[in-house]
Amino acid sequence: MxxxxxxxxxxxxxxxxxxxxxxxxxxxxxxxxxxxxxxxxxxxxxxxxxxxxxxxxxxxxxxxxxxxxxxxxxxxxxxxxxxxxxxxxxxxxxxxxxxxxxxxxxxxxxxxxxxxxxxxxxxxxxxxxxxxxxxxxxxxxxxxxxxxxxxxxxxxxxxxxxxxxxxxxxxxxxxxxxxxxxxxxxxxxxxxxxxxxxxxxxxxxxxxVPLPDREACRRILSDCLTGLAKTYPAIGRLVDGSTIARAAEECVGLDGRAIRKTVANALAVDPETAMDPSRLSLEAIVFSARAAKTSRVGGLSRK
The missing domain is CATH 3.40.50.300 (P-loop containing nucleotide triphosphate hydrolases)
Structure with missing residues (x-):
């Protein structure tokens, strides 16, 4: 048995x-x-x-x-x-x-x-x-x-x-x-x-298990973008860009899951990018990261 x-x-x-x-x-x-x-x-x-x-x-x-x-x-x-x-x-x-x-x-x-x-x-x-x-x-x-x-x-x-x-x-x-x-x-x-x-x-x-620091945020973003580049090669240009450091700085305070969701939100920043994810920009990621942190702080303040 x-x-x-x-x-x-x-x-x-x-x-x-x-x-x-x-x-x-x-x-x-x-x-x-x-x-x-x-x-x-x-x-x-x-x-x-x-x-x-x-x-x-x-x-x-x-x-x-x-x-x-x-x-x-x-x-x-x-x-x-x-x-x-x-x-x-x-x-x-x-x-x-x-x-x-x-x-x-x-x-x-x-x-x-x-x-x-x-x-x-x-x-x-x-x-x-x-x-x-x-x-x-x-x-x-x-x-x-x-x-x-x-x-x-x-x-x-x-x-x-x-x-x-x-x-x-x-x-x-x-x-x-x-x-x-x-x-x-x-x-x-x-x-x-x-x-x-x-x-x-x-x-x-x-x-x-701590929240990711600035370097960890950069690595998470790089990993996420590199993964996306396998499907949308043009996104690979963002991994080597100097502005990724600014996007990583904006992600400090978010957890790893939220950082990856921030990239997903950036892909939905407008209908054009949603239709063609190759248009993704680091500026959109920075905007989405700021929005994510603002919504989290607002949610906590209402509790």
Whole structure:
């Protein structure tokens, strides 16, 4: 019989299961423009999980096999985590790595006790079964959904069940850390202040994924324009233009996703450019970047 983690119908809470390495995920890793020192630290921590944990007792180095990526929305945390899973598997050829992606929102329920049971079953059965078969990386996106800060919960929102769900996550992390040294959790959060402190205390590394600085903005713009030039060769002229520095300066303060959307907005600056994207100009990108920052500031001020 096929184990649950590999069944044709994925168990509740598992959105996707895939074998590693996966070149498509490698492309995600390369697409995230981030200080190489940060990427190196991240990859090194993930590799250490699979080299040292099987050999060193947890009483010496209490690794839980959990890495938490935090930062503003759009900075590429989820893509970075998926890419990290690929790069980690690459470091261990022929080891049979697998990536499980958890969908936390399918586990929550307004019915008393159901969320706690769903969380416990996910960790103790589905994830445990996968880890029993070989090296496993688990992506916990929006981890605050599963490990909410219990000290900040509203008394009007069924706090007992939410408390118990967070308790279940913590208990299962401890149990899995004891049983499986070939298991690594990659968690992400846009709101680290909403994550329970007991969860973050179990993380082997909490890494801040920052907004791109000026040079990173330039690299993101260059990558985006170079990609467009494969379809519209005339756009390639913008990559080498000296004014790209001005466009990058205008993008400072935006996240990577917003910068790429800024280019899309610039392509729609007028009907002529929309009909013929080869007409794209850096001036249009500068205009769109300014508009994007203005709309974001305005949106925040209205909240």
């Amino acid at each position: 096929k184990p649950t983690a590999f069944a044709d119908e994925l168990p509740k809470g598992i959105q996707r299961s895939r074998s590693l390495p996966d070149p498509a995920l490698g492309a995600l890793w390369d697409s995230i423009v981030l200080d190489e020192r940060i990427k190196k630290q991240l990859l090194s921590q993930a590799v250490l999980n699979f080299t040292m944990r099987p050999k060193v007792d947890r009483s010496v180095i209490p690794l839980h096999g959990v890495i938490l990526l935090v930062g503003p929305p759009g900075t590429g945390k989820t893509s970075l985590a998926r890419g990290l899973a690929h790069r980690t598997a690459q470091a261990f050829p022929r080891s049979g790595f697998r990536l499980l992606e958890v969908e936390p929102h399918t586990l929550t329920s307004s019915a008393m006790g159901k969320t706690q049971r769903a969380v416990s079953e996910l960790f103790s059965q589905s994830i445990a079964e996968a880890a029993a078969l070989g090296p496993t990386v688990v992506l916990l996106d929006e981890v605050e959904t599963l490990a909410a800060d219990r000290s900040k919960m509203s008394l009007e929102a069924n706090p007992v069940d939410i408390h118990r769900a967070t308790d279940a996550v913590l208990v299962q992390l401890d149990l899995l850390a004891e049983r499986f040294s070939n298991l690594l959790f990659l968690a992400t959060s846009n709101f680290p202040e909403a994550v329970d402190s007991a969860f973050t205390s179990r993380c082997d590394l909490v890494l801040q």
